Amino acid sequence: MDVKRKVGTLLVAGATVAGLAIVSISSTAGASSVNWSKVTHLTARGPTSMKALVAAAKKEGKLNVIALPRNWANYGQILDGFAKKYHIKINSANPEGSSGQEVTALQVDKGRSTAPDVIDVGTNYAITAQSDGLLTPYKVSTWKEIPASLKQSGGYWFDDYGGFVAIGCNSAAVTCPTSFADLAAKATKGTKYTIGLNNSPTTAAAALAGVIAAAVANGGSLDNVAPGVTYFANLNKAGTFFPGTASAATVENNSTNIVIWWDYLQASNLSNVLGSWKVIIPTDAAVGEFYTQAIAKAAPDPAAARLWEEYLYSTTGQNLWLKGEARPVELAYMQAHGTANKAWVAKLPGVPNGVTLQYPTVTQLTNAATYVDANWAAMVGAG
Amino acid sequence: MDNETTDVTDPGASAPGSVTSSPVAKPWQKRLRRGVGPTLAMTPFFVYVFLGLGIPTIALINLAFRNHQGKLTTSNIHLVTHGVFLTGFENSIRLALISSIIPGVLGVFLAYAVHTSRSNIGRRLITTASGVLANFGGINLAFIFISALGAQGLLTVWLNAIHVNPYSHGFSIYTYYGVATVYLYFQLPLMMLVITPALAGLRPSWREAAANMGASSWRYWRHVGVPVLMPSVLGGMLLLFGSAFAAYATAAALTGGIIALTPIQIGNFLNGNVIAGQENVGYALGLGMLVILAVTMILYGLVRRRASRWLQ
Amino acid sequence: MASIAGDFALEQVLERPDEPPTRRFRRPRFRTWRLVVMLLAGAYFLLPLYAGLKFALQNDAGHFSFFAVKAIPSAQGFTAAFTLSMKIALVTVVLAMLLMVPTTIYVHLRLPRVRRAVEFITILPLVIPPIILITGVLASYPGWIKSSPYLLSFLYVILAMPFVYRSLDAGLGAIDLKTLVEASRSLGGSWVQTLRRVIMPNLRAALLSAMVLTLALVLGEYTMASLDIWETVPVWIVNFEQSDAHITVAASMFGLIGTWVLLTLIVSLDRSQSRRSRRKAGTA
Numbered sequence: 001m002d003v004k005r006k007v008g009t010l011l012v013a014g015a016t017v018a019g020l021a022i023v024s025i026s027s028t029a030g031a032s033s034v035n036w037s038k039v040t041h042l043t044a045r046g047p048t049s050m051k052a053l054v055a056a057a058k059k060e061g062k063l064n065v066i067a068l069p070r071n072w073a074n075y076g077q078i079l080d081g082f083a084k085k086y087h088i089k090i091n092s093a094n095p096e097g098s099s100g101q102e103v104t105a106l107q108v109d110k111g112r113s114t115a116p117d118v119i120d121v122g123t124n125y126a127i128t129a130q131s132d133g134l135l136t137p138y139k140v141s142t143w144k145e146i147p148a149s150l151k152q153s154g155g156y157w158f159d160d161y162g163g164f165v166a167i168g169c170n171s172a173a174v175t176c177p178t179s180f181a182d183l184a185a186k187a188t189k190g191t192k193y194t195i196g197l198n199n200s201p202t203t204a205a206a207a208l209a210g211v212i213a214a215a216v217a218n219g220g221s222l223d224n225v226a227p228g229v230t231y232f233a234n235l236n237k238a239g240t241f242f243p244g245t246a247s248a249a250t251v252e253n254n255s256t257n258i259v260i261w262w263d264y265l266q267a268s269n270l271s272n273v274l275g276s277w278k279v280i281i282p283t284d285a286a287v288g289e290f291y292t293q294a295i296a297k298a299a300p301d302p303a304a305a306r307l308w309e310e311y312l313y314s315t316t317g318q319n320l321w322l323k324g325e326a327r328p329v330e331l332a333y334m335q336a337h338g339t340a341n342k343a344w345v346a347k348l349p350g351v352p353n354g355v356t357l358q359y360p361t362v363t364q365l366t367n368a369a370t371y372v373d374a375n376w377a378a379m380v381g382a383g
Numbered sequence: 384m385d386n387e388t389t390d391v392t393d394p395g396a397s398a399p400g401s402v403t404s405s406p407v408a409k410p411w412q413k414r415l416r417r418g419v420g421p422t423l424a425m426t427p428f429f430v431y432v433f434l435g436l437g438i439p440t441i442a443l444i445n446l447a448f449r450n451h452q453g454k455l456t457t458s459n460i461h462l463v464t465h466g467v468f469l470t471g472f473e474n475s476i477r478l479a480l481i482s483s484i485i486p487g488v489l490g491v492f493l494a495y496a497v498h499t500s501r502s503n504i505g506r507r508l509i510t511t512a513s514g515v516l517a518n519f520g521g522i523n524l525a526f527i528f529i530s531a532l533g534a535q536g537l538l539t540v541w542l543n544a545i546h547v548n549p550y551s552h553g554f555s556i557y558t559y560y561g562v563a564t565v566y567l568y569f570q571l572p573l574m575m576l577v578i579t580p581a582l583a584g585l586r587p588s589w590r591e592a593a594a595n596m597g598a599s600s601w602r603y604w605r606h607v608g609v610p611v612l613m614p615s616v617l618g619g620m621l622l623l624f625g626s627a628f629a630a631y632a633t634a635a636a637l638t639g640g641i642i643a644l645t646p647i648q649i650g651n652f653l654n655g656n657v658i659a660g661q662e663n664v665g666y667a668l669g670l671g672m673l674v675i676l677a678v679t680m681i682l683y684g685l686v687r688r689r690a691s692r693w694l695q
Numbered sequence: 696m697a698s699i700a701g702d703f704a705l706e707q708v709l710e711r712p713d714e715p716p717t718r719r720f721r722r723p724r725f726r727t728w729r730l731v732v733m734l735l736a737g738a739y740f741l742l743p744l745y746a747g748l749k750f751a752l753q754n755d756a757g758h759f760s761f762f763a764v765k766a767i768p769s770a771q772g773f774t775a776a777f778t779l780s781m782k783i784a785l786v787t788v789v790l791a792m793l794l795m796v797p798t799t800i801y802v803h804l805r806l807p808r809v810r811r812a813v814e815f816i817t818i819l820p821l822v823i824p825p826i827i828l829i830t831g832v833l834a835s836y837p838g839w840i841k842s843s844p845y846l847l848s849f850l851y852v853i854l855a856m857p858f859v860y861r862s863l864d865a866g867l868g869a870i871d872l873k874t875l876v877e878a879s880r881s882l883g884g885s886w887v888q889t890l891r892r893v894i895m896p897n898l899r900a901a902l903l904s905a906m907v908l909t910l911a912l913v914l915g916e917y918t919m920a921s922l923d924i925w926e927t928v929p930v931w932i933v934n935f936e937q938s939d940a941h942i943t944v945a946a947s948m949f950g951l952i953g954t955w956v957l958l959t960l961i962v963s964l965d966r967s968q969s970r971r972s973r974r975k976a977g978t979a
Contacts, residue, residue, distance in 0.1 A: 094924045096934045099656045104833070105924060111838045128659035132451075194534055200640025202648075203655040236641070242534070243557045243641040249526060249940030253750055254535045273755060273940075369657045374467045377643035425809065428798040432816055435853040436823065439831025446834055496732040499725075511958040514908055515951060516740070518915030522933050523947040527747035537746045568740070580865065622821050622857075629824030632917055632933075646826055653830055654922070666834075669827040676822045 037302035040155060041139045042310070050141070050310070054086065056303035062089045063304040066105055066116040067097035071268045073161055074324025081320060082311050088304055099125040099205070106134045110298045117305035119294050122205045124362045126157035126292040136297040138306055140313040145333040150290055160312060161326040162290035164281050164357075165206075165213040166263035166349055172276035173257040179284040180217035183258065184231065187240040195235055196246025196256035198265070201372050205365075209287055210260040212360060212368055217284035222360045225368040226375075233379045241380070248273045263349045264326040283352040288359050290329060315339045325349070440673065447670040451660045459667035471643040472671060475628055478559060478644065482566040482627035487620040489567075490574025491612070497575070498582045510579070513572035520569050521632030528565045528637075532556050562637055566627055573626060574619050581615035613690055621683045625676060645672055744948070751945035763945035770942055776931035779844060783927060784913040786848040788906050791859050794852060795905075799863040800894060803872050817860040820853050828853075829919040844925045851913050858908040866901025907958050914954050 034047045034056065042050055057063075063082075070076030083090050091114065094101060099121035106129060109115035119129070129135050130152070137155035150159035167183065169176035174193055177183035187193035201207040215221070215228030235241040246256040248269050259270060266279045293312065299305045311317050318328035322344045334340035351357065360368070450456045462468065497509050531538050533556060542548065555561050585608060593603040631646035640647060645668055652658065652665030754760035767773055802813055820828075832850065833841065840846055875897070879889040895902070917929040926934065932947050 094921075094926075094934075097924070098654050100652075100654045100659070100662075101922075101924070103659065104653070104662075108833050108841060109838065112842045114842065122656055122659075125656075125659045132660075197639075200635075200647075200651075201657070202640040203651040203657060205656045208657055239534075243639045244525065244529060244637055245639055247940070249944070250529070252755065252940050253530055255529055255533050366658065373651075373658070376640055377467060377470065380641045424801045425798065425806070427794060428813070431794055432853070432856075435850060436819060436828070438835050439828050440823070441831075442835035443827060443831040492732055493736050496729045496736075499729065500733075507962055508959060511907070511962055512955055514911045514958060515915070515955045518911050519951055520915075521917050521929070523747075523944070524743075526944060526947075527743040527750075530746035530750055531743040537749070538742060568743070571736075622818075625822035625824075629822075629826065631824070631826050646824065649826055649830075666830065669824075669830060672824055672827060680818075680822065 036306065037136065037297075037299065039302075039306065040137050041143070042141055042306075053303055053307050053310070057088060057301070057307040058086060060088075060301040060304045062091060063301055063308055064091045064093065064114055064117045064299075065308075066093045066119065067095065067099070067102050068092055068120060069095045072324075073264050073321050073326040074268065077323065078312070078317060078320045081316065082308060085311075086307065088307075098203075103129050103132075103134065106296050106298070107132070113300050115298060115300055116296055117299040117301050118296065118308055120160065120291055121294070122365075123157070123159070123290065123292045124365060126152075126294050127362060129294065130156045134297055135294045136299070136302075138295050138309060140309050142313045142330060145330040146313075147329065147332065150329050157292045157294040159290035159329045160293045161264075161321040161324075161328050162288055163262045163264040163326050164286050164288045164349070164351065165209050165260065166266055166279050166281050168259040168261060168266040168270050168277055168279045170251065170254075170257040170274060170276055171278050172274075173254065176278055176280070177258075177282075178280065179282040180214050180231065181284055183282075184234065187235060187238060187258070189238040189240075191240065193240040193258055194242045194256045195240055195258040195260065196242035196244070196250060198247060198259065198261045199245045200243075200376070202369075202376055205289065206262050206265065207260075208365070208369055208372060209262075209289055209360075211372060212365075213260075213282065213285040213287040215368075216287060216358060217282060222287075222358055222364045223367065225371050229372060229375055229379050236380050243380075251277070264324055267325040267349075279349050281349050281351050281355075283355060286351050286355040286357050288327075288357060289365075290359075319344065322348075443666055443669050443673070446663055446666040448667075450663055459663050460670075462664055463667045463671055467643050468645075468648060468668060468671075471645045471648050471668075472675065474559075474643050475645040475672075476675065478563060478566075478634075479624045479628035481560070481563045482570055483620045483623035485563070486567050486570035486574050487616060487623055490571050490619065491578055491616060493571065494575045494578045494582055498579055510576075513575045516572040517569050517576060520630065522636040524565060524568055524633055525636035528556055528568075532561075532564075557638055557641070559642060562634060562642070565633060565637060566630065570623050570627060574623060577619040577622060578612070578615055581612055585611055614687060617683065617687055617690065621680065624679055628672070628676065744951075747944055747948050751941060751948045753941060755941070763939075763941035764949065766939075766942050767946050767949070770946070772926060772931055772934075773946070776926050776928050779926065780914060780928040783844055783848050783851070783925075784910055786845050787851040787855065787913050788909050790848060791852045791855055791905070791909055792902070795856070795859045795863055796898075796902075799860060799867060800872070800890075803864075803867045804876060813860070814864075817856045820855075821857050825854065825916070825918045826922070829922045833923065841923070847920055847923060847925060847927070850919060851909070851916065854916070854919075855905075855909040855912050858912070859905040862901045862905040862908070863898065866898045866904075870897045903961065907961055911954060911958060914950070 034052065036053075036056055039048050042048055042053060046052070065079070068075045068079065070079070079090050079092060082088065093105075093114065093116070097105075099119075102116065102119045102121050103125050105116050106119065119126070121129070126135070135156045139155040140158070143151075143155075143158075146158055152158065167177060167180075174191075175186060177186055183193075183195070187195060197207040197210050198204060199207050201211045211228040211232065212222065212225055213228070214231040215225045218227040218231050220227035232241060236243070242250065242256045244250070244255075246259040246261070250256040251259065251270050252273055259266065261270075263279055263281060266277070271277045271279060293309060295302075295305045295309065312321075313330065315334065318330050318334060319339075319341045321328040322331070322341055325344075325348055327348065328334070331340060331345075335345070447459055448455055448457065450458065463472075497506060500506060528536075530536055533539065539548075556565060589607055590603060593607060598606075629646060631650060634642075634644050635647050635650060638644070638647075640651075649665045649668045649672075652661055652668070751763055752759055752761065754762050798813075802809055828850065832846070836846070872894070875893050876889055879893045880886075884893070913927075915929060916927075917933065920927045921930045921933065928946075928950060932943050932950065
């Protein structure tokens with residue numbers, strides 16, 4: 001009896017010591033006790049370090065992204081690069097989706113294991129999503145390299161890449177213009193020009209930016225988009241405006257020989273189907289916009305989501321966007337510190353000398369959108 | 384049979400809730416029992432329709448009256464009944480009318496031509512083609528039409544070669560009538576699907592009998608053909624109206640917003656990249672569409688009744 | 696009173712015996728008129744198809760080539776989209792038959808007064824725009840239902856309801872249902888036996904027509920599938936458009952033609968089978 005009790009006590013003691021040891025070991029490893037959906041930034045060491053993040057993300061094993069076309073700013077290589085480096089499977093839903101659909105998916109898919117972990121949207125959508133309580137704050141390790149005007153101070157959203165409105169042209173079919181004014185002068189009634197936007201400015205950010213750029217070039221400004229609408233109305237009257245969606249298909253079957261679109265999208269969608277396709281930034285307007293990243297509050301894979309953001313804002317990720325001929329948000333810092341890939345920087349469509357770079361604010365965009373929404377059909381269209 | 388024969392002499396068959404178990408079932412008890420069977424049998428159907436049609440419609444109406452934060456408001460309704468949205472409704476109705484009356488009439492002629500052909504295989508092929516084409520639309524339809532009739536399209540180029548330029552005469556598939564021309568592609572097959580069986584109901588014997596009595600073709604159609612076909616033709620046009628009114632992807636791909644059309648506007652609010660946080664305006668637009676369609680169905684009912692009276 | 700939409704054409708094609716049209720339709724003036732109508736219609740429908748096929752059978756340099764067609768089966772996401780579409784189509788057809796066949800039979804047998812109401816309800820899906828329906832659904836249904844692609848099947852049954860109901864209604868109207876059922880029951884058959892061995896064989900053409908139209912609908916429906924964020928074949932075709940136009944136009948063209956061939960085969964098979972069985976039974 002005594003022996004049994006002694007053995008019993010020893011066993012209990014041993015188990016307690018072992019248990020404590022296991023607990024302390026696992027707490028230093030940190031993997032199971034950190035709630036990654038509450039982590040707002042990484043620490044150099046400890047349970048919220050980069051090493052811990054990678055381990056946790058691998059444990060989650062997957063990442064849900066949405067509305068990332070493979071040929072949009074080189075997302076194809078970025079997705080592959082991430083998956084290969086960390087052996088995490090990426091589920092890419094609805095690649096041609098819109099910013100609106102991304103935010104809707106955040107609301108509507110809450111609780112689904114296929115709900116988006118991260119979003120890449122127009123800035124005004126990120127702002128709405130934040131005020132709807134759909135986002136969670138997170139500051140990447142390179143937070144300081146992002147210009148202050150291109151991020152939300154609390155970390156709820158942060159810009160990722162952007163570009164300028166460019167005029168693309170099939171040089172084999174028509175003479176290429178150098179500016180909006182030049183284009184209007186050339187594309188008169190009876191000429192072979194067919195000018196297209198990628199989708200309607202009432203629904204697509206790139207097209208709206210195209211109208212804003214036309215406004216800037218024609219006596220308007222970021223606050224006055226009316227001359228832009230008039231510009232396209234005149235083109236339509238001259239019969240040189242293509243009201244459908246200009247794309248690789250319409251370029252290939254020659255329905256459009258001029259396309260006004262983001263410079264980086266022209267590079268990845270149009271220049272590769274037609275050797276004679278030239279992309280220039282107009283000399284009378286350089287209007288640019290950045291897209292915005294954010295992490296979902298209800299992300300099913302919070303660690304993978306944060307690892308993804310770290311990857312995007314690392315030199316590797318930013319350079320891959322640069323390879324897609326987009327301008328990554330940390331480009332200025334990278335150029336100053338020599339970490340930007342010089343060859344890819346050289347390939348960016350040049351901004352003409354003497355043109356002011358203009359970046360519409362969210363307010364200016366919303367006002368322009370409201371005006372265009374109310375007037376586009378009446379002024380440009382038949383009805 | 385089961386619910387018809389209630390055993391009224393069975394003391395166990397007293398109605399639920401009755402205190403005194405009377406041997407004879409009262410009339411309302413009989414009616415209740417007779418009603419239970421059919422109600423049960425139709426329940427799956429009504430439940431399904433309620434879940435699939437009723438609930439979404441109720442949700443839509445509810446959201447049309449709320450703002451982004453969920454508070455009740457009529458500002459959405461006020462917004463969509465003015466300005467470019469009102470224009471959108473007008474354009475959509477007009478486009479739907481053009482795209483239902485013209486294909487409606489043309490569909491009858493085409494269906495008649497097909498129906499009276501001798502080739503069985505031909506008829507079969509055309510009927511299955513109608514089924515497939517009635518569901519073909521959207522961006523692919525727009526693309527093949529742009530390839531054929533766009534400014535650089537195949538047909539346009541051919542016509543230019545013989546010095547006929549439709550575009551210089553104001554034609555364009557990016558206008559109203561151009562879009563209606565494209566809509567014909569799925570509206571016509573839909574009408575054919577609807578009207579062919581009605582044509583089959585026109586027995587050839589009637590035609591022979593009319594001819595034997597000395598009636599001309601015109602009189603046959605006026606007194607026999609048209610009255611028999613009229614309900615189906617009107618019904619078909621109603622379906623075509625709804626189909627054209629609701630068409631979204633095709634119109635979006637062709638016009639991209641230069642013609643204000645309600646489905647496209649709804650798409651901009653719900654699926655766009657430009658204005659965030661205003662989905663409720665989209666829902667209000669949807670409510671407007673439902674109202675218009677309800678009015679159309681009522682008008683259809685009235686016209687049907689008037690037409691059948693006129694044709695007596 | 697004649698019903699709103701009449702019956703559906705396919706079922707008539709299946710049922711109609713191969714009688715020759717009367718002599719009137721062979722008159723030269725009528726034949727000319729008919730020829731003109733068919734030519735115009737043919738030109739209208741075939742020209743865009745030709746333009747589409749031409750583009751589909753070209754490579755990026757503009758020369759005739761099968762590269763786009765060959766690339767379809769291996770194109771990214773196509774097999775997944777095709778499998779998904781087939782699964783959804785199967786579930787839709789099964790659900791539609793399970794729901795509508797007993798309901799329509801019951802309405803015909805027992806509740807002729809309810810017919811008008813049911814008819815009206817089955818017209819509603821054709822006048823309620825799919826975009827409205829799907830936005831209402833997304834706004835009101837719980838999350839766990841929305842995670843399944845078979846939500847689309849559930850909704851497609853509603854969209855197909857007008858076609859399915861009309862087909863079955865016409866088929867049931869053409870046979871003397873009450874007599875058949877009474878005969879079968881008085882000979883001692885149970886309800887199940889009556890359904891299986893008496894009613895269904897007589898409905899075969901109507902059932903086939905309903906299934907074929909449902910299939911065509913599911914394989915062509917884009918709006919609801921894309922807003923519910925499931926990549927069925929029509930959605931895949933649009934998504935892929937941005938990457939290589941030739942391949943997606945090829946997919947769209949051959950999808951169209953493929954569906955058409957499939958439906959025609961199904962219809963033809965049934966006709967030859969029914970002709971054979973009629974001959975066997977000695978009633979040809």
